[in-house]
Amino acid sequence: MYAPLLAHLRKFILLSEADEKVLLSYLNYQSLKKKDHILTEGNICTANHFIMKGCFRMYNNTDEGTEQIVQFAIDNWWITDYNSLDLQKPSIFNIQAVENSEIAFIKKDVQEELFAKLPQLERYFRIILQRAFAASIMRIQYIFNQSGEERYRHFNSAFPDFIQRVPQYMLASYLGFTPEFLSKIRAKKE
Amino acid sequence: MYAPLLAHLRKFILLSEADEKVLLSYLNYQSLKKKDHILTEGNICTANHFIMKGCFRMYNNTDEGTEQIVQFAIDNWWITDYNSLDLQKPSIFNIQAVENSEIAFIKKDVQEELFAKLPQLERYFRIILQRAFAASIMRIQYIFNQSGEERYRHFNSAFPDFIQRVPQYMLASYLGFTPEFLSKIRAKKE
Numbered sequence: 289m290y291a292p293l294l295a296h297l298r299k300f301i302l303l304s305e306a307d308e309k310v311l312l313s314y315l316n317y318q319s320l321k322k323k324d325h326i327l328t329e330g331n332i333c334t335a336n337h338f339i340m341k342g343c344f345r346m347y348n349n350t351d352e353g354t355e356q357i358v359q360f361a362i363d364n365w366w367i368t369d370y371n372s373l374d375l376q377k378p379s380i381f382n383i384q385a386v387e388n389s390e391i392a393f394i395k396k397d398v399q400e401e402l403f404a405k406l407p408q409l410e411r412y413f414r415i416i417l418q419r420a421f422a423a424s425i426m427r428i429q430y431i432f433n434q435s436g437e438e439r440y441r442h443f444n445s446a447f448p449d450f451i452q453r454v455p456q457y458m459l460a461s462y463l464g465f466t467p468e469f470l471s472k473i474r475a476k477k478e
Numbered sequence: 479m480y481a482p483l484l485a486h487l488r489k490f491i492l493l494s495e496a497d498e499k500v501l502l503s504y505l506n507y508q509s510l511k512k513k514d515h516i517l518t519e520g521n522i523c524t525a526n527h528f529i530m531k532g533c534f535r536m537y538n539n540t541d542e543g544t545e546q547i548v549q550f551a552i553d554n555w556w557i558t559d560y561n562s563l564d565l566q567k568p569s570i571f572n573i574q575a576v577e578n579s580e581i582a583f584i585k586k587d588v589q590e591e592l593f594a595k596l597p598q599l600e601r602y603f604r605i606i607l608q609r610a611f612a613a614s615i616m617r618i619q620y621i622f623n624q625s626g627e628e629r630y631r632h633f634n635s636a637f638p639d640f641i642q643r644v645p646q647y648m649l650a651s652y653l654g655f656t657p658e659f660l661s662k663i664r665a666k667k668e
Contacts, residue, residue, distance in 0.1 A: 370612035417607035422560035
């Protein structure tokens with residue numbers, strides 16, 4: 289059931305059979321339907337979620353009544369609100385399944401115990417967080433340096449499969465412009 | 479000489495005297511004058527840098543001939559280009575001292591050896607990267623949801639000391655607008 293997570297971990301760290309057994313005893317499984325939430329704003333985030341299959345978006349509701357997407361995550365990515373998880377304070381974000389999805393999650397209240405038993409996990413998360421942070425710095429750079437159209441073209445060529453999986457209005461929100469602007473760019477291309 | 483770094487580490491992990499000795503043997507010290515660079519674009523980033531005293535900015539040169547600041551770092555923060563450091567490919571960024579500064583740095587080519595000797599460092603970096611990543615997600619949220627003026631006011635109230643340390647044109651670049659726009663906002667306030 290947790291094969292995709294174990295495969296991903298093995299790319300970064302060594303886990304003995306005994307280690308895997310320990311890990312499995314701390315994992316939880318959840319199957320979600322499209323549009324199900326694993327976090328809603330105002331609540332405290334209680335777990336870190338690994339996507340074994342599917343797609344999620346993290347967004348906040350704006351003062352203007354729209355939804356601003358700050359993050360997407362697909363197969364083999366983790367998603368959580370680290371601010372809320374770390375400090376155990378209410379989140380300003382929502383995390384919702386964009387497709388029917390399957391996740392493994394580690395609850396906050398056992399995370400430290402698990403890390404103490406399997407310190408290799410510190411290394412695993414150090415490496416994936418390093419990449420996530422590097423990607424977010426690049427994203428900030430793109431937001432500031434590229435026009436909306438350049439951002440779309442770049443995203444399109446970097447993640448062609450991903451573009452097929454999410455509705456256009458979500459992609460527009462993630463890239464920071466209106467669905468109308470995205471339609472205009474796409475029309476120009478064809 | 480490395481007291482600020484040791485103090486910071488002790489907030490997150492346990493280090494025995496023997497551990498500290500090991501760590502010290504892997505650290506390098508550098509004193510920098512204002513405007514000195516520790517990374518220039520086109521070069522491969524070779525170290526992760528802990529700021530013991532001072533202030534740095536990470537920026538890229540834009541097609542329009544301006545400098546776009548993507549990150550600031552002050553005392554007790556780490557700064558590097560993780561994309562370049564991790565993949566050992568040329569950086570698109572520059573990292574420059576904004577003040578006379580003192581840093582401790584760990585070279586990429588000994589990092590793995592050091593982490594193998596002191597696995598607690600995996601935990602330390604996991605925790606600080608988690609916070610850095612969470613902060614960058616919040617920053618993206620602010621960029622999309624707040625007006626330039628709101629962003630300035632928020633930054634001003636969150637980091638009042640910091641505002642005093644960096645020139646106005648750098649702050650404007652970091653917040654994503656022109657120095658003229660920043661002057662206008664500040665004039666309104668006074």
